[in-house]
Amino acid sequence: MTSTGHNRARSITLLVMMERIRAFEEHACLAAERDKLVLGAIHPSIGQEASAAGIMQALRRDDILLSTHRGHGHTLAKGADPLAMYRELLGREGGCCGGKGGSMHIADFNVGMLGANGVVGANITIGAGAAHGLKLLGSDRIAVDIFGDGAVNRGPFLEGLNWAVVFDLPVLFVCEDNQYSATTQTKSVTGGPGPAARAEAMGLRVTVVDGNNAEEVANAVDEITARIRSGEGPEFLHSITYRQTGHTSFDLAGYRPEGEADRHKAEDDPIARQRGLLAAMGANQGELDAIHANAQEEMAGLIKQAAATSFPPDDTAFSDVQDLGSPIREAF
Amino acid sequence: MAKMTYVEASREAVREAMQADATVWCVGEDLGRGSVFGQYLGLQDEFGKDRVVDTPISEAGIMGAAFGAAMVGTRPIVEMRFSDFALCATDELVNQIAKARFMFGGQSRAPMVIRKPTGMWRSSAAQHSQSLESWYTHIPGLVVVCPATPQDNYSMMKAAIASDDPVVYFEHKNIWGMEGKVDRNLEVEIGRAAIRREGGDLTLVSWSDTANLAIQAGDALATKGVSAEVIDLRSLWPWDKEAVIASVQKTGRLIVAHESVAVGGFGAEVVASIAQEVTMKTPPRRLGAPRSLVAYAPNLEDQMRVTADMMVTAAMEMIKT
Numbered sequence: 001m002t003s004t005g006h007n008r009a010r011s012i013t014l015l016v017m018m019e020r021i022r023a024f025e026e027h028a029c030l031a032a033e034r035d036k037l038v039l040g041a042i043h044p045s046i047g048q049e050a051s052a053a054g055i056m057q058a059l060r061r062d063d064i065l066l067s068t069h070r071g072h073g074h075t076l077a078k079g080a081d082p083l084a085m086y087r088e089l090l091g092r093e094g095g096c097c098g099g100k101g102g103s104m105h106i107a108d109f110n111v112g113m114l115g116a117n118g119v120v121g122a123n124i125t126i127g128a129g130a131a132h133g134l135k136l137l138g139s140d141r142i143a144v145d146i147f148g149d150g151a152v153n154r155g156p157f158l159e160g161l162n163w164a165v166v167f168d169l170p171v172l173f174v175c176e177d178n179q180y181s182a183t184t185q186t187k188s189v190t191g192g193p194g195p196a197a198r199a200e201a202m203g204l205r206v207t208v209v210d211g212n213n214a215e216e217v218a219n220a221v222d223e224i225t226a227r228i229r230s231g232e233g234p235e236f237l238h239s240i241t242y243r244q245t246g247h248t249s250f251d252l253a254g255y256r257p258e259g260e261a262d263r264h265k266a267e268d269d270p271i272a273r274q275r276g277l278l279a280a281m282g283a284n285q286g287e288l289d290a291i292h293a294n295a296q297e298e299m300a301g302l303i304k305q306a307a308a309t310s311f312p313p314d315d316t317a318f319s320d321v322q323d324l325g326s327p328i329r330e331a332f
Numbered sequence: 333m334a335k336m337t338y339v340e341a342s343r344e345a346v347r348e349a350m351q352a353d354a355t356v357w358c359v360g361e362d363l364g365r366g367s368v369f370g371q372y373l374g375l376q377d378e379f380g381k382d383r384v385v386d387t388p389i390s391e392a393g394i395m396g397a398a399f400g401a402a403m404v405g406t407r408p409i410v411e412m413r414f415s416d417f418a419l420c421a422t423d424e425l426v427n428q429i430a431k432a433r434f435m436f437g438g439q440s441r442a443p444m445v446i447r448k449p450t451g452m453w454r455s456s457a458a459q460h461s462q463s464l465e466s467w468y469t470h471i472p473g474l475v476v477v478c479p480a481t482p483q484d485n486y487s488m489m490k491a492a493i494a495s496d497d498p499v500v501y502f503e504h505k506n507i508w509g510m511e512g513k514v515d516r517n518l519e520v521e522i523g524r525a526a527i528r529r530e531g532g533d534l535t536l537v538s539w540s541d542t543a544n545l546a547i548q549a550g551d552a553l554a555t556k557g558v559s560a561e562v563i564d565l566r567s568l569w570p571w572d573k574e575a576v577i578a579s580v581q582k583t584g585r586l587i588v589a590h591e592s593v594a595v596g597g598f599g600a601e602v603v604a605s606i607a608q609e610v611t612m613k614t615p616p617r618r619l620g621a622p623r624s625l626v627a628y629a630p631n632l633e634d635q636m637r638v639t640a641d642m643m644v645t646a647a648m649e650m651i652k653t
Contacts, residue, residue, distance in 0.1 A: 097437035099437075100434060101436055107435075108439075109439040114400075114440070115440075117428075118427075122423055124396075125393050125396025125399075126399055126428065128397050129397030129399055129400025129401045130400035130401065130403060132397050132401045134404055136355075136382060137355070139404075159388075159390045159392050159393030163387075163393045163397050166387075319438065320434045321433070322473050322475065323497050324569075
């Protein structure tokens with residue numbers, strides 16, 4: 001630990017991961033908009049990287065993660081292979097889901113990442129259940145379930161959180177609050193004081209963090225996951241951040257108040273803040289610039305590699321449907 | 333051979349599966365008290381509250397949580413209480429469970445049995461009486477099972493628990509007390525129909541409790557000199573198309589009868605599939621409920637029933653033409 005109270009090695013690790021997530025998504029957005037290589041919608045988490053980096057550094061590889069349609073950062077930080085992720089975004093062979101899921105269904109079971117989800121809030125009951133399964137199996141693994149602020153207005157928020165409390169499950173629910181429900185300001189469609197109060201009312205221990213401060217997120221999640229792993233039951237983290245892009249990479253977000261996004265980018269960017277912190281800890285500009293350049297170079301190379309991969313074989317459209325009554329190739 | 337009721341048969345199958353595999357567990361409302369129809373009586377005493385789990389009234393929670401637990405390596409048996417209530421968990425079943433294996437490129441399985449007591453039973457009215465099995469045949473990824481006898485409810489429950497697929501399992505509420513001999517060693521393959529009665533004049537296809545009425549209709553037709561072949565499909569996905577084709581090639585006549593609404597019912601699928609394969613002597617018929625709602629008053633409820641008499645009447649009309 002330094003005099004500023006930070007572990008320099010961890011601070012560097014957090015910055016490296018945030019730069020890699022940012023670079024991954026910047027190249028993915030270019031591939032969507034300029035190169036037309038990403039064919040479906042992608043939902044960038046640019047501006048929200050501190051949550052992904054801060055949470056995942058506290059998890060083991062075999063811990064369980066469930067994420068959202070805005071889940072590239074979580075998946076990468078959990079340890080998924082970015083080349084397989086790019087191949088998935090481009091719908092190519094060798095994608096982590098064989099090109100059958102795309103961005104919204106990205107998953108890598110080898111690192112405990114049991115899926116992003118195309119339905120807002122649907123992962124909340126599933127995450128509670130994954131923790132239920134781990135408890136039944138007598139495992140010491142834990143589950144982390146990340147969703148957005150829009151999800152707190154859906155039924156699974158109530159049913160999933162209640163389930164976790166009733167069965168005293170090893171799960172951390174994270175509301176990664178980027179303040180927008182698709183293209184609507186969440187506060188304009190949410191009754192009462194919001195996510196943390198709702199979770200507290202249901203009996204969860206609640207922590208609120210500045211979700212653009214990677215160190216604060218990491219410190220909080222280190223403590224929370226230690227409690228959960230020792231059997232102290234489910235908890236709730238409200239991580240307040242800001243979505244610097246539109247809902248999808250194609251959304252120009254003209255519905256935002258004038259200057260809001262620019263202000264966040266200029267004053268509250270999680271990567272800039274982490275660089276500032278490291279500079280204050282004595283890191284030199286060259287070292288920090290190299291981290292940025294390495295991440296950009298890594299992702300630029302990988303997306304090229306992904307684009308050079310072929311599309312999946314046609315007959316995989318019929319595989320992995322089900323055992324009984326499959327494959328179904330009847331022409332009716 | 334043991335004598336069992338329909339409800340005892342599936343309970344016994346669940347009990348044996350739980351004894352054999354510690355990852356099999358049951359999850360739903362009021363299971364400790366046996367659930368609504370006694371399907372789980374005694375199981376919590378034998379296996380404990382962690383494996384026979386009493387839940388809040390939270391269908392989406394039950395379905396979603398069971399799915400999460402299935403993805404980490406357990407084999408949940410999910411109780412929905414009434415098939416009508418499972419509609420509260422439609423996203424979990426249709427968008428999540430049915431699709432996970434495919435969407436994730438084969439990384440996951442959802443080995444689950446989703447039990448949905450179905451059909452008309454004692455003036456239960458419009459929200460506790462529906463037969464919605466055809467909906468689920470339309471969803472790739474799901475298996476749909478509709479047993480009509482104690483033997484099948486034993487053997488098919490075992491097969492459903494053993495399957496790595498999500499199996500939507502419809503038990504008919506009207507026949508919980510139906511008694512029959514059950515051979516514990518008899519395996520029933522899901523997707524294989526049962527020929528309940530052999531005949532050469534007409535093929536009568538059904539499933540669930542309506543298959544029992546079809547046997548009665550076959551008996552009544554025999555007294556009129558008409559030999560009906562009665563086929564109980566037992567499962568709707570996969571369904572035994574080959575058995576029906578073989579039968580209709582022999583008889584040249586086809587009736588499909590089911591309790592659910594005729595419009596958009598699985599009878600239409602059977603009739604269309606067979607019509608593409610076999611030239612019949614008469615146009616095929618399907619018998620299902622009118623496109624109205626199940627009412628509370630017994631006489632109104634009866635308006636929705638497909639009876640053995642209706643099958644006999646339809647069969648005689650087809651034989652005469």
